[in-house]
Amino acid sequence: MAVNSQQNTTYIVIGLAALATAAALYFAFSPKKSSDGATDKSSSKDGGGSTITPVKSNVQAGGSSGSSTSTAATADNTSKASAAAPPAASNKDDEEKQLNRRIEEIDRAGKALFKNKQYMEAAETFTEALDLIESKKLADKNSSKEDGGPKSSLTRQIITLTNNRSAMYEKASFPDLALSDCDAVLDLDPAHIKARTRRLRILESQKRHREALVEVCALQLKYMNDNRDKLRLGLPPTGPPPVPQSKIEELVSFILPEEIERAQKAMAANSVESRALPSSYTIIQLLKSFSGFNKWMGDAAKGGTVAKFTAQLEDLLEGVPRKSMVAFADNLATKAALLLNRGRRYAFEKDFGKAVKDFDEAYALVEDNDGSDESDHDEVKKAIVAAMGNDDYCRLLEWCGMCKHLRFDLKGALECYERCSKLEPENTEILVKRAGVKMDGSNYPEADTLFKEALALNPTASDALLHRANLRMLQQRVSESESDLETCIRLYPNNLLARLRLATVCMAKEDLDGARKMLEKAEEYDPDSSEVHCYRGELHFAKGDFNEAKSEFEKAMECDTTNPTPYVNAALAVVNTPAAMGVMPDFAEAIRLLEKAIEVDPMFHAAYVQLGQMKLSMATDLSRAREVVELYDKGLEYCRTPEELRDICSMRILTVAQIDAAHALHMETLNMQ
Numbered sequence: 001m002a003v004n005s006q007q008n009t010t011y012i013v014i015g016l017a018a019l020a021t022a023a024a025l026y027f028a029f030s031p032k033k034s035s036d037g038a039t040d041k042s043s044s045k046d047g048g049g050s051t052i053t054p055v056k057s058n059v060q061a062g063g064s065s066g067s068s069t070s071t072a073a074t075a076d077n078t079s080k081a082s083a084a085a086p087p088a089a090s091n092k093d094d095e096e097k098q099l100n101r102r103i104e105e106i107d108r109a110g111k112a113l114f115k116n117k118q119y120m121e122a123a124e125t126f127t128e129a130l131d132l133i134e135s136k137k138l139a140d141k142n143s144s145k146e147d148g149g150p151k152s153s154l155t156r157q158i159i160t161l162t163n164n165r166s167a168m169y170e171k172a173s174f175p176d177l178a179l180s181d182c183d184a185v186l187d188l189d190p191a192h193i194k195a196r197t198r199r200l201r202i203l204e205s206q207k208r209h210r211e212a213l214v215e216v217c218a219l220q221l222k223y224m225n226d227n228r229d230k231l232r233l234g235l236p237p238t239g240p241p242p243v244p245q246s247k248i249e250e251l252v253s254f255i256l257p258e259e260i261e262r263a264q265k266a267m268a269a270n271s272v273e274s275r276a277l278p279s280s281y282t283i284i285q286l287l288k289s290f291s292g293f294n295k296w297m298g299d300a301a302k303g304g305t306v307a308k309f310t311a312q313l314e315d316l317l318e319g320v321p322r323k324s325m326v327a328f329a330d331n332l333a334t335k336a337a338l339l340l341n342r343g344r345r346y347a348f349e350k351d352f353g354k355a356v357k358d359f360d361e362a363y364a365l366v367e368d369n370d371g372s373d374e375s376d377h378d379e380v381k382k383a384i385v386a387a388m389g390n391d392d393y394c395r396l397l398e399w400c401g402m403c404k405h406l407r408f409d410l411k412g413a414l415e416c417y418e419r420c421s422k423l424e425p426e427n428t429e430i431l432v433k434r435a436g437v438k439m440d441g442s443n444y445p446e447a448d449t450l451f452k453e454a455l456a457l458n459p460t461a462s463d464a465l466l467h468r469a470n471l472r473m474l475q476q477r478v479s480e481s482e483s484d485l486e487t488c489i490r491l492y493p494n495n496l497l498a499r500l501r502l503a504t505v506c507m508a509k510e511d512l513d514g515a516r517k518m519l520e521k522a523e524e525y526d527p528d529s530s531e532v533h534c535y536r537g538e539l540h541f542a543k544g545d546f547n548e549a550k551s552e553f554e555k556a557m558e559c560d561t562t563n564p565t566p567y568v569n570a571a572l573a574v575v576n577t578p579a580a581m582g583v584m585p586d587f588a589e590a591i592r593l594l595e596k597a598i599e600v601d602p603m604f605h606a607a608y609v610q611l612g613q614m615k616l617s618m619a620t621d622l623s624r625a626r627e628v629v630e631l632y633d634k635g636l637e638y639c640r641t642p643e644e645l646r647d648i649c650s651m652r653i654l655t656v657a658q659i660d661a662a663h664a665l666h667m668e669t670l671n672m673q
Contacts, residue, residue, distance in 0.1 A: 099136055103129050103157065110164065119172035126165035133158055159188050163195055175202045190665050191222050193242065200243075209254040213653070216243045216251060217661035221670070232584075252650055259649040263636045273360065275407040276638060279601035280350045281562040283406065285531075287347075289497055291463045292429050300348035309342035322371065322380070329383035336362040336384070337392050343399065356403045363400045366393065394420050398430065405437055408640040413437050428454040428461045439471055440641060447471055462492050469501060473508070481505055494525050500535050507542055515539050530560035537569055546577040564604040567597035571610060587618050605644040608635030612651050616658065621669055625659050 106129040113122035133154055166181030179202055185195040200215035219242040227237035277283065287293050313335065320331045343358030364370075366388065368381045385393050401416030417434045424430060431454040438447035448471060454464040465488040472481035482505045488498040499522040506515035516539060523532050537552030550573040556566035571593040575585040594611035597604050612628045612635075619625040632652040639645040662670055 095136075099132060102132060103161075106132075107161075110168075114168065114171075117171075119168045120174075123165045123168035123172065126161045126168065129161050130158065130165070133161075155188060159185050159192065163192065166195065166198060170198060170202060175206065178202055186664070193219065193222070197242070204251070207254075209251050210653075210657070213248070213251040213255065213657040214660045214664065216248055217654075217657045218664050219243050220248075221658065221661050221665060221667065225665075225667070248654070252653055255653050256646065256649055259653055260645055263639070263645060263649055267637070267639070272404070272407055272409040272412065275409075276602065277352055277356065277406050278603050279562060279564065280352055281560065281564070282601060282603070283352050284350065286406075287402075289463060289466060290429055290432065291461060296344060297348055300344040303341055303345065306342055306345050306349070309338050309345065313338050313342070322374070322376075325376070325380060325383055329380060330387045332365045332368075333384050333387035333389075336365040336396065337388055339365070340392060340396050340399070347399075352406075356406075359396065359399045359403050362396055366396065390423060394423050394427075397423075398433070401433060401437075405433070405440070408440070410437050410441050426457055428458045428464060431457075432461070432463045432467055435471070436467060439467075439474070442642065444471060444475060460491050462488050462495060462498070465491075466495070466498055466501070469498075469505075473505070478505060478508060482509075496522055496526050496529065496531070499525070500531055503535050503539070507539065512539060512542060528559050530556045530563045530566065532556075533559060534563065534566045534569065537566065537573070541569065541573060541576075546573045549573045550577070562600050564597040564601035564607065567593045567600070568604065568607050568610060571597075571614075575614070587614055590614055591618070602634075603638040603640070605635055605639060605648060608632060609647055609651055612655065616655055616670060619670055622659055622662060622667075625655070625662070625670055628655050629659070 106125050110122045110125040110129075113119075113125060137154065162181050163185050166178045166185065169175070169178035169181060179199060182195045182199040182202075185192050186199070189195075196215050196218055200212050200219070203209075203212040203215065223237070223242050224231065230237055278286075316335055316338075317331060320328045322328050339358045339362035343355045343362065346352070346355035346358060366381070366384050368374075368377055368384065371377050371380055374380070388396075397416045397420040401413045401420065404410075404416060405413035414434065414437045417430055417437065421427065421430050421434065431450050435447040435450035435454070438444070438450065448468070451464050451468040451471065454461050455468075458464070465484045469481040469484040469488070472478070472484065482502065485498050485502040485505065488495055489502065492498070499518050503515040503518040503522070506512070506518060515535075519532060519536050519539065522529070522535075526532060533552045533556035537549045537556065540546075540549035540552060550570050553566040553570035553573060556563060557570070571590040574590040574593070575587065577585060579585055591611065591614055594607050594614065597607035598611065601607075608631060612631050615631065616625055616628045619628070629652060632648050632655065635648045636645070636652070639648060658670055662668075
């Protein structure tokens with residue numbers, strides 16, 4: 001009965017489109033191990049001995065900065081030019097050859113020390129080589145420009161030597177020195193895979209999980225960018241991803257508690273009364289699920305108009321003295337009863353904001369909030385309740401419990417319902433509502449106990465059967481859920497919600513034919529139901545009939561424009577509809593549909609998750625990508641359950657990490673199109 005979930009089938013297809021909408025981090029992940037190493041494989045399992053490739057030497061490249069080629073042929077081809085060069089150029093060439101030979105010697109010495117596990121000694125040799133290069137650069141400040149700037153041979157040597165020294169520092173358990181060298185490498189070559197992999201490994205060992213996640217994202221973004229042409233054509237990328245999906249999930253799980261705590265503190269700063277209500281559609285669907293729905297709706301319709309109750313409230317005496325307790329209590333009880341009746345009328349008219357305001361005001365009167373510091377406070381409260389009458393007081397507690405539940409004040413909701421249960425111990429609907437609060441608090445065992453109590457009092461209680469079926473689905477007790485729904489339908493054949501949820505159970509069991517038959521029967525009872533079309537669309541989606549699915553979702557929108565579910569599912573149908581080779585799905589239309597879902601129901605958290613992924617993958621620059629973080633922050637304001645909070649916090653963590661990674665790689669966009 002979770003208040004925050006529109007219907008149990010809402011999320012059946014949620015997430016199936018992630019591959020098509022936000023492939024930047026999740027495309028083609030497999031459990032294969034990622035490769036790493038700072039040096040050539042022939043040297044060691046780890047990276048300490050990448051071969052340095054001097055200019056104009058016959059040493060083959062194996063360095064971590066990328067592939068290099070033998071320059072013997074180049075030297076051969078340019079021999080004539082060298083012979084004809086003036087004496088100054090010849091001297092310079094001789095100096096470079098001498099420097100390169102010395103670097104070769106140091107490189108060999110460093111690799112030998114590495115093989116002997118003399119890591120710090122090896123690091124010192126690489127430092128010696130770096131010092132030689134630095135001296136050369138100081139002697140000839142223009143050499144880098146003449147050699148081609150950042151891509152010069154000297155720069156490549158600096159990258160390789162620094163990376164190798166970083167590997168030695170890591171082996172010698174000097175992580176901070178290793179990180180410093182990684183940073184130096186990445187300043188020169190932001191896409192250097194081995195430096196980023198080592199940085200990831202060290203940051204993770206230091207439990208700097210946010211920074212480690214940025215490195216993971218950087219590795220993945222480079223991988224996706226290298227394969228962008230294939231992705232555009234819908235082809236699988238070359239080779240496995242550099243980091244397994246499990247590593248991303250692991251790092252996010254480490255960061256998540258802190259992120260959730262931050263979000264909860266922000267939410268706690270707002271009072272319960274200021275929390276937004278779910279959409280009118282959501283509230284109506286919840287109220288319809290209880291057996292007393294038709295009765296209170298009928299009573300509200302016949303009881304009088306808002307204008308009638310407002311006029312009666314205005315006619316009440318003001319300023320009745322507290323010392324005249326009987327008159328004072330009677331006056332407050334009368335006012336509370338009128339507010340209760342007007343609140344129900346507002347609810348009947350689907351003006352739930354005003355209804356909640358009236359119920360809150362009535363509850364404050366009955367609780368004697370203004371006199372909480374008076375010595376006669378408890379006595380006055382009892383007098384007000386007595387004057388109000390047991391039935392009106394219980395209905396006020398029931399409505400206030402519902403209002404608190406809708407604003408996810410679970411403690412307050414439970415208090416109201418439990419007080420009502422003490423006065424009406426055989427009221428099964430109150431037991432079911434108490435169970436619903438327990439469910440939203442993830443206290444499934446106590447919820448189950450309350451459902452059993454309700455069904456022991458009334459084995460034909462449709463709401464108890466219906467909501468217990470929801471609980472059993474959450475507990476993965478599918479066959480028991482199916483049994484409860486079948487019992488409910490047998491007792492009440494026209495119970496639309498039971499039939500729709502049984503269709504969901506059939507889909508969960510992959511009994512698509514059974515789901516189809518159940519939806520056909522549901523349509524007989526309510527052919528204009530938005531829910532029926534929405535569920536049928538989900539059935540087509542499960543079969544892979546995306547065009548048919550979209551058509552049903554559009555019918556669901558026509559039946560009720562305030563139902564957010566078909567907008568989200570239609571968006572997923574759009575992005576999953578197969579397109580011609582090289583043609584991208586209509587993301588603009590999908591985004592429009594998701595934005596519409598949030599417009600009609602700002603609390604529909606699935607829309608935030610899907611919209612964020614799509615907008616991130618379509619962002620043309622990083623400022624647009626940062627707007628996705630703002631979108632998730634907005635979604636967090638409306639989260640009501642731990643699951644919703646966890647979902648959006650997880651997406652926010654990944655989004656921030658991807659933006660930071662793109663910035664580190666000097667990328668201007670995350671868009672792989």
